[in-house]
Structure formats: C-alpha cells, structure tokens
Amino acid sequence: xxxxxxxxxxxxxxxxxxxxxxxxxxxxxxxxxxxxxxxxxxxxxxxxxxxxxxxxxxxxxxxxxxxxxxxxxxxxxxxxxxxxxxxxx
Numbered sequence: 213x214x215x216x217x218x219x220x221x222x223x224x225x226x227x228x229x230x231x232x233x234x235x236x237x238x239x240x241x242x243x244x245x246x247x248x249x250x251x252x253x254x255x256x257x258x259x260x261x262x263x264x265x266x267x268x269x270x271x272x273x274x275x276x277x278x279x280x281x282x283x284x285x286x287x288x289x290x291x292x293x294x295x296x297x298x299x300x301x
Contacts, residue, residue: 224268231257252295259291 235257238250263284267273272283 221268224264228261228264231261248299251298255295255298256291259287259294263287 235254238254238257266283266287267280272280275283
C-alpha cells in the first residue's frame with residue numbers, strides 16, 4: 213500500500229485535487245473581485261490539468277518524442293486559442 217502512495221500518478225492525483233479546489237475557490241468568488249483575472253486563472257488551471265492527465269494517466273510522458281511533442285503543442289495551441297478568444301471577446 214505504501215508503494216502505491218509513492219508513485220508519480222498519486223502525486224499528480226493530489227496536485228489535480230488541489231488544482232480543482234483552487235479553481236472552485238476562484239470560481240465561487242472567494243476573495244477575487246476581478247472576474248476576468250479569475251476566469252483566466254481558472255482556464256490556465258484547467259489546461260494544466262489536461263496536460264497532467266495526458267502525461268501521467270494516458271502515459272504520454274513515455275510516448276515517442278513526436279507524439280509527446282504533438283500533444284504538448286496541442287495543449288499550448290488550444291490554451292492560447294481559448295484564452296485569446298476569451299480576452300478578445
């Protein structure tokens with residue numbers, strides 16, 4: 213059981229839970245009065261979570277370099293597109 217607690221996937225899972233709590237806190241306006249900034253932070257947290265899920269739970273961190281690069285590029289392009297659309301709208 214203790215070996216399970218020491219795996220990278222467990223650490224990433226804890227980070228995902230903390231990120232979810234952080235985005236929930238930002239989304240329910242507990243202390244942030246600038247809603248645009250809160251929204252941008254929530255979107256950034258979401259894309260970080262997408263990247264972590266892909267790398268650690270879909271095992272893309274051990275994938276061939278081209279596939280991992282394609283995934284990393286996809287995350288960056290989609291994040292930039294969504295954030296750009298949000299900020300320009």
